Amino acid sequence: MKRVLIGLAVAVALFLSAPALHAYLKLGARIGDRVVTLRWSQQPIRYFVTNRDDDFVSADQLRQAVGRAFGSWNAVSSANTSSQFAGFTSALPFSEDGAFVIGFLSFENRPDLDNTLGATTFEQDDVTGQVIAADIFFNDGFNWSAASGGLPGRFDLESVAVHEIGHLYGLGHSALGETELVNAGTANEGRRVLGKRAVMFPIAYPTGNIEDRTPEADDIAGISDLYPASGFSAQSGAISGKVTLNGSGVFGAHVVAFNSTNGAMVGAFTLNSQGDFAMIGLKPGVYVVRVEPLDDGDIDSFFDEDNPVNTNFRVAYYNKLVAVPAGGSSGSIEIKVQAK
Amino acid sequence: MRRSIAAAIAVLACGLGVTPAWAQTGKPAQTTARPAPRGPRGYEFTVAGAWVGPTSFGTSSADLLTPAGSTLTLFSTTNDLRPGYGLEMHLSKRVTPRFALEGSGTVTRATLRSKISLDFEDAADVEVTESLTRFTVTGAALWTLATRGQASYFIRGGAGWLRELVGDGALIEDGIVGDAGAGFKYMKSGTGRRRVGFRVEGRLEMRHSGVTLGEDKLRMSPVIAGGLIIGF
Numbered sequence: 001m002k003r004v005l006i007g008l009a010v011a012v013a014l015f016l017s018a019p020a021l022h023a024y025l026k027l028g029a030r031i032g033d034r035v036v037t038l039r040w041s042q043q044p045i046r047y048f049v050t051n052r053d054d055d056f057v058s059a060d061q062l063r064q065a066v067g068r069a070f071g072s073w074n075a076v077s078s079a080n081t082s083s084q085f086a087g088f089t090s091a092l093p094f095s096e097d098g099a100f101v102i103g104f105l106s107f108e109n110r111p112d113l114d115n116t117l118g119a120t121t122f123e124q125d126d127v128t129g130q131v132i133a134a135d136i137f138f139n140d141g142f143n144w145s146a147a148s149g150g151l152p153g154r155f156d157l158e159s160v161a162v163h164e165i166g167h168l169y170g171l172g173h174s175a176l177g178e179t180e181l182v183n184a185g186t187a188n189e190g191r192r193v194l195g196k197r198a199v200m201f202p203i204a205y206p207t208g209n210i211e212d213r214t215p216e217a218d219d220i221a222g223i224s225d226l227y228p229a230s231g232f233s234a235q236s237g238a239i240s241g242k243v244t245l246n247g248s249g250v251f252g253a254h255v256v257a258f259n260s261t262n263g264a265m266v267g268a269f270t271l272n273s274q275g276d277f278a279m280i281g282l283k284p285g286v287y288v289v290r291v292e293p294l295d296d297g298d299i300d301s302f303f304d305e306d307n308p309v310n311t312n313f314r315v316a317y318y319n320k321l322v323a324v325p326a327g328g329s330s331g332s333i334e335i336k337v338q339a340k
Numbered sequence: 341m342r343r344s345i346a347a348a349i350a351v352l353a354c355g356l357g358v359t360p361a362w363a364q365t366g367k368p369a370q371t372t373a374r375p376a377p378r379g380p381r382g383y384e385f386t387v388a389g390a391w392v393g394p395t396s397f398g399t400s401s402a403d404l405l406t407p408a409g410s411t412l413t414l415f416s417t418t419n420d421l422r423p424g425y426g427l428e429m430h431l432s433k434r435v436t437p438r439f440a441l442e443g444s445g446t447v448t449r450a451t452l453r454s455k456i457s458l459d460f461e462d463a464a465d466v467e468v469t470e471s472l473t474r475f476t477v478t479g480a481a482l483w484t485l486a487t488r489g490q491a492s493y494f495i496r497g498g499a500g501w502l503r504e505l506v507g508d509g510a511l512i513e514d515g516i517v518g519d520a521g522a523g524f525k526y527m528k529s530g531t532g533r534r535r536v537g538f539r540v541e542g543r544l545e546m547r548h549s550g551v552t553l554g555e556d557k558l559r560m561s562p563v564i565a566g567g568l569i570i571g572f
Contacts, residue, residue: 178412178460193406194406195403195404195411196404197404211405256414258415258417260397260419260454261554262555263402263403265414284511286452286470286506286511288415288454288468290415315459315461315462317463317466317468319466320469320470321469321506323470323506323507323511324511325510325511328510
């Protein structure tokens with residue numbers, strides 16, 4: 001067995017050779033010469049919670065917050081996921097123990113993780129690719145809150161747990177959000193969320209905010225794609241197509257489908273050199289489709305540097321409304337973009 | 341039995357907000373004694389062209405949620421169904437001198453439109469569209485208000501089923517439709533088995549479910565139709 005530590009950019013890159021029809025970013029790993037999508041074949045997922053208290057959150061509060069976070073995903077009616085609390089443990093996350101441990105961890109000696117609120121790791125069988133275990137850690141260098149309404153000055157533990165559990169189930173990052181650079185050129189340089197519409201957006205809301213506790217339409221489409229409930233395929237539809245610039249495919253373009261009847265947005269990426277993309281799990285209806293380049297400063301949250309993401313084009317809309325039928329696809333559409 | 345039919349007709353007329361002429365004068369108007377001109381068996385078949393007015397679906401924004409709990413608009417859409425044109429057919433049967441039942445089928449074609457503006461990254465405003473085809477099958481009641489020579493004036497109310505197809509039928513949605521309106525018929529006099537004339541009417545059409553670009557499930561639009569009648 002081989003332990004695969006999932007840094008998200010690496011995970012996304014590993015997934016790129018998967019079929020384009022699954023264009024939500026999902027985690028995966030290269031097993032030999034093939035790419036295996038990270039997916040739990042057996043459920044419920046049994047997890048342990050560390051018995052160690054944080055400065056602000058007790059072990060029992062952590063257990064409750066994690067339970068609620070699992071519950072948010074497990075409540076998605078179009079997906080089949082389940083989990084089970086197996087007990088408290090003195091083991092720490094990030095240890096190769098074959099168990100699934102969730103807990104706080106100190107990263108005083110890991111400056112690369114200074115700005116990381118939480119992370120998820122996996123152990124996979126290096127022959128079959130099957131997930132054997134996983135860990136989730138929360139960085140105890142931050143001030144946390146498990147209060148039902150959140151607390152000023154503290155990050156909401158349940159919100160971050162929902163995001164990490166999304167990774168645990170195999171989801172990559174969503175790009176449904178906008179950020180701005182803050183403290184540029186200083187040691188505290190980072191990106192601040194202006195707005196977002198997906199729990200799986202890579203940057204958390206600031207302290208005191210609890211909006212990330214509930215998966216949005218984009219998250220729901222992704223989890224339903226990975227673990228479809230009975231009837232999901234028949235009740236939902238898809239949009240597929242390609243993004244082109246001067247006749248050539250655009251790699252790494254972010255495509256968003258917007259349903260004006262309910263305000264829902266679902267995003268996907270073009271994941272090959274032909275610019276192909278696909279979004280499944282859409283509620284049947286009529287959609288506006290928009291394509292945008294990834295933010296220059298945020299690419300490594302989605303793709304690694306070996307992938308030639310094209311950000312040199314302008315935002316564009318598909319020139320027609322797109323009809324999405326239940327149990328079917330819009331048919332292939334081509335969105336033509338222009339260079340900046 | 342006759343009384344019960346008359347009562348039902350009166351209720352229907354009142355329900356439509358129209359008072360029969362005799363109720364205003366205290367005695368039946370002279371025109372009511374004579375049935376509206378129709379074919380000898382009381383059937384009429386109408387083929388008409390129709391104009392269906394626009395339907396607004398309102399505005400809807402692709403909003404992100406800010407840390408403060410407010411919204412950040414990625415882009416905004418203003419949505420409507422543009423005016424459309426179609427063909428409709430009615431087969432009506434006279435039940436009493438004033439009252440007729442009618443079965444109708446229509447097919448209309450219009451354009452769904454979304455005007456996109458306020459893009460967060462300053463993309464130019466654009467308009468995106470797709471065609472919509474609507475089929476309806478309805479049953480209706482017609483009440484003749486007055487007859488003047490070969491012309492008659494009527495009110496109509498009906499309800500039925502609709503099917504709407506977007507584009508080449510990629511998306512198919514069903515719903516229900518109701519309408520209420522008034523019109524005018526002119527039947528050319530003649531002595532043969534068939535008579536011809538024309539019919540013009542205006543209706544307010546109410547649709548529930550079907551294809552929409554807005555949050556409201558109930559939508560309304562005016563319909564104006566006119567065409568040829570064959571009475572037999």
